[in-house]
Amino acid sequence: SSSELSCLLWQIEAEVQRRKQLISQSVERKGIISERYQRKHPQVYVLQDSFLAPAFLEVVRYCTSPGAHLQGLLRYLESFSDKRIYRLPVFTEEFCQTFVDELENFEQSDMPKGRPNTMNNYGVLLNELGMDETFITPLREKYLQPITALLYPDLGGASLDSHKAFVVKYSLHQDLDLSSHYDNAEITLNVSLGKDFTEGNLYFGDFNQDPSPVPQYIEVEHVGAQGLLHRGGQIHGALPIASGERWNLVVWMRSSAIRNQLCPMCHRKPQLVEAEGFGDGFTHPLQDEVPETVDVCSLW
Structure with a gap:
């Protein structure tokens, strides 16, 4: 009916306006946090080799050595099925404990907090905390x-x-799980930081651009201080946590060379709206094809 159509159009316009305001609101929160927040562990804001697991540094040394190749790298990683999902150590246990303590200190403060996305109600945007340039x-x-x-x-x-x-x-009285989705990323890193918890495994299905008639799912458990690398377009979710509290670091990594050709969310040639910072990882190419700014896709 015409009333239902009008309601739908109103909802779409409201969502468009909400998304346009996200970046300016984030910039405002970041400024307030920078001025007023008292860091408990200021050392965790600047990445140091001592934060990283020795086994992770060994993997990096191999990958940067002459003649490094995929089969050689796979000897260092745990692989899961044929879905191109890999586990590797990332941080030390000591760093994870200190980092979570800093995150809890921020959560308990009266600072403004932007949530990671519409699916997670509890968490921290690390660029607002001031960790982009010096850590991520x-x-x-x-x-x-x-x-x-x-x-x-x-x-x-x-x-x-x-x-x-x-x-x-994730905890029993907050977010318990995460429904199926794929990420706005080419590649995702998901690191289990702790604390003590049971259940809440991740599950992975098809690659969103190559679905099968009968999806095959696998479960992957969290291992403290270790990370999972997977394709951003891999459909996945998190099963309910049964006890305790779980914190995870998630890094959506993006390549403008890939997403400038096709938006990974709307699967169309992106129509860009200029944004501050990294935006959604798109770029406006100059005449010599060198990226100038990083923007968001207005179609998604």
Whole structure:
């Protein structure tokens, strides 16, 4: 009916306006946090080799060595089925404990808090906390990209030029689980930070651009201080936690060289709206094809 159509159009317009306001609201929150928040563990805001597991550093050394290749890298990783999902150590247990303590300190403060997405009600956007430039960007550029270049060359693994990083929290009286979805990313890193919990395994289905008539799902359990690398388009979710509290670091890594051709969310040629910061990882190419700004797709 015409009234139902009008209601639908109103909802669409409201969602468009909400998304347009997200970036300006985030910038405002980041400014307030930078001025007023008292950090409990200021050392965790700057990435150091001592935060990283020795086995992870060994993987990076291999990937940056002459003649490194995929089969050699796979000897260092745990692989799951044929879905191109890999587990590897990332951080030390000590760092994870200190990092979670810092996150809890922030959660208990009166600072404004932007949530990671519409599916997670509890968590922290790390760019608002001031961790992008000094922690996540060097983690992506110096340590993760040599690995993803070998694992995911077809997804821009060697040309990851932006990211969105956040921490999510699950507990019995907050978010219990996460329904099936795929990420706005070419490649995702998901690291289990702790604390003590039971159940809540991740599950993975098909790649969203290559679905099968009968999807085959696998379950993967969380291992403290270890991370899972997977394709952003891999359909996945989290089963309900049974006890305790679980924190995970999630880094959506993006390659403008890939997503400029096709938006991974609407599966169309992106129509861009300029945005501050990394936006959704798209770029406006100059005449010589060098990215100038990073924007968001207005179609999604």
